[in-house]
Amino acid sequence: MGYRRRDARPRVALWMLVALGDAVLLLATIGVPALIALLSVVAVTVAGVGAWRVTRRSALVREDAMTARVAVPMGHRRRA
Known part of the structure; x- marks a missing residue:
């Protein structure tokens, strides 16, 4: 009986090992300067x-602050 009940999907650790292997192959193929250039492009x-998300978030907060509604307490009304 080869059926197992646990989930057999790949985990994050496996994908990290795959990424590490890709980086090693890339380094061996094209060299250190190209790898540094690639990493710098990714970092930038x-x-x-x-930075775009932070500036966009502050713009949304300012926009919401300008259009905020204030709750006005109202007396109870009798229904007819």
């Missing part, structure tokens, strides 16, 4: 997306 892209 991640920083740019992060």
Whole structure:
């Protein structure tokens, strides 16, 4: 009986090993300068997306603050 009840999907650790193997193969194939250039492009892209999200979030907060509604207490009304 080869059936196992546990989940057999690949885990994060497996994918990290695959990424490490890809980086080693890339390093062996094209050399250290190309790998550094690739990592710098990825780092600049991640920083740019992060900066855009931070500036966009502050713009949304300011926009919401300007259009915020204030709750006005009202007396109880009798229904007819």
